[in-house]
Amino acid sequence: MAGNQAVAKKAESLPANLMDDLYAGAGQGMENITAEDMQIPFMRILQPLSPQLIKTDSKFIKGASAGDIFNTVTGQYWEGDEGVTIIPCAYEMKFLEFQLRESGGGFLGEIDPNNPDIRQANRVGANEMLPSGNELVRAAQFLVVAIGENGATQQMILDMKKTQMKVAKQWNTRRAGMKLMHPEKGLFTPPMWATVWNLKTVQESNDKGSWFNYSISQLDIQSVPAAAVQECKGLYEMFRKGEIKTSAGTAEEMNSASSSQQEADEIPF
16 A cells, blocks of 8 residues: 555654644635536556556556556555555546447536437447447446545545446345444444445456456444544535536546447447
8 A cells, every 4th residue: 555644654753742643724825726626536446458557657556466456646545465454435426438449439518407319218238329429328326435554544435337237236136135223213324434345356268358447345433533424524524515526537537437448348338
C-alpha cells in the first residue's frame, strides 16, 4: 500500500504544538473549492493491460501489480490478495453509451435512466446494443469510504460493470438480506453505511482468457473507528439530498479504463 498512508505516518511525527495548529486550521484555504474543481476518484482493478503498469506511461504506479486495487486520482494501491476495508454509503445504477471498437470505440456519455432506448436494447453476444448501434453498458456505482490501518479515510466511487456486475448483484443481495435484532423493536435491515467489507480481487478465466474480478467478504462494524461510520452516514444523507452525485467520469478517464480492461470486457456474461 502506498500514497496517503505514507503521508499520514509523516504527519504523526510532527511536533504536538504544530499538529494542534494544523487541527485548528483544518480545511483552511479550501473554502472556494467545490466538486466541480476536483477530479472524482474511482476505485478500480489493475488489469494486465492497464497503463498504470507500463513504466513509460504517465499513469505508471511504481510497485503495483495486476490484480491490485487502486485510486485513479492519487495512485494509491492496495494489494489484491490483502484487499482494502470499505464502507458503502450509497448505490446508483448508471447507463453508459460506448461506440463499438470496430467503429472507432470510445465513451459517448451517460444515458438518462428514463430514456426509452434502454428498454429497447437487445443482447448481441456479450454486448447489449442500443437502437443506434452503440453499446449500452450498465454500471453499478457505489459511493464508498476506504479506511486505512491508521483510520484515515478516502471517499471514492467503486463502479462495477461487465464481468463485475455479477459481484455487484451478489453484494446487493447479501446486504438486502442482512438482519439485526433490536432489543425492543425486533428484526431490521441495517443501513448500508453501517456495513463494513473487505474488498479483494481474484483471478477468473475461461477459454477466452483470464482477468481479475472483485471478491467481497463482510467484517465486523467494530473493526473500524466510529468516526468512519458517522462519515459514511453523512455522505449518504448528502447523496439523498442531491448535494453530492456519482459520475461516470470524463471521456478520457472512461476510455482509459475501458481500454485497460479490454480482455475482461470481452468475456461473455
